[in-house]
Amino acid sequence: MYSLIDELICERRTKRGFLDRPVALETVRDILSVAKYAPSSSNTQPWRCYVVTGEARERVTTAAVEAFRAGPEKLAPEYPFFPQPLHDPYSSRFNTFRGQLGDAQGVHRSDKAGRMRDVERQFLFFDAPVGIIFTMDRRLEWASFICYGCFLQNIMLAAKGRDLDTCPQQIWSLQHPVLRAELQIPEGEMVIAGMSLGYADNSMPENRMALHKLEVEEFTTFVDA
Template sequence: MHANAKWEESAVDRSTVVDLVMTERRAKRGFLKDPVSLDTVCGILNAARYAPSSSNIQPWKCHVLTGDARNRITTKAVDIFRAGPDKLAPEYPFFPQPLHDPFITRFNLFRGQLGDAVGVPRSDKYGRLKDVERQFRFFGAPVGMIFTMDRTLEWASFICYGCFLQNLMLAAKARGLDTCAQQIWSLQHNMLREELGFADSDMVVAGLSLGYADNNLAENNMPNHKLDIEEFVTFVS
């Protein structure tokens, strides 16, 4: 039987499983201490590497942090943040300033929900700083990842990188694990470059927390509003 025919026979089952993995994937901001084996991490990365990229240039580079290395990096990141959060600048802008509608409305809605979930209103500046420290601890996840990319590539390579990160997060979810992609690690590029030994020609794109989510936490059970397709799709025939 032709390979395509075999695929078509189980297409309904496959689509159901794939759709379920995509719709159940959520960013988790609190993890259990349960370890994740390196074999599992390698399996996730092995699947993610099949992400599409422009002319197959594959711009991604990944540093996997566990054990003592993870603890050393998180401790340094928190110390640097405490010493002067205003001194940290990312390798690339996260949002335009000012952020405009409809994006600012969505941003404020999400931030308000997150603040309520973790018990830190936006007016609580100290509480917000402590909450950022949780990010620099990978939210307690046993595995942290740092992603870098050659900075001489054009911005279009971020599209390729997004495909890779989504593949990785879906592969993790399919294995019963959860993730949180974290742009904020770009703020720590100087420390990461020194600690991990990558070249000045590489920029920090993001970090990622990987582990088993603690779903008893309110922040891991927030409503997750997504636009209906009618709100972002135009059908042309």
């Protein structure tokens, strides 16, 4: 029998379109107050958050879209997302997902203009009323990303428990120059990711996609001797 936390984990989905419905800042504060209990190595708590709403959100998204349109090839992330080239089985899963997403959005992979519009929507936080930018002291080592993953999952589950939806967005690391300028993020902080938060528009096909997940036996080795 599922527990409540099991239901939240299984029901959480990444959403790529949100309703024009505000989220109270006190609710965001409550979510972060729960998420802070994520485990971290020796309680180092490497996370730092910048919550953007209202005029600040509009300023950030406008600047990000302008930077993207000015030259997407000029945008470099703070850390590598994938090895180049990405190898199997990961490349097959990646390509299957991208094809499924494109079909849901009505954007063929050969439609370069359509794909550009899709990326731009990411820099608009998919129209969510709340955007969160996550940073980490760049002097820390890669192991702190494990801690960060726990923190991000806590945020997404706490949001889901409040009938809100999210989209974690690694792509915001590409926009670290814009984010530093608009949010006064110091050079000593690495931009890890962003997140869209709001009420999902589930009329959108991309928000109703069913993704294949590996069975336990496909990724687990049980050792009893």
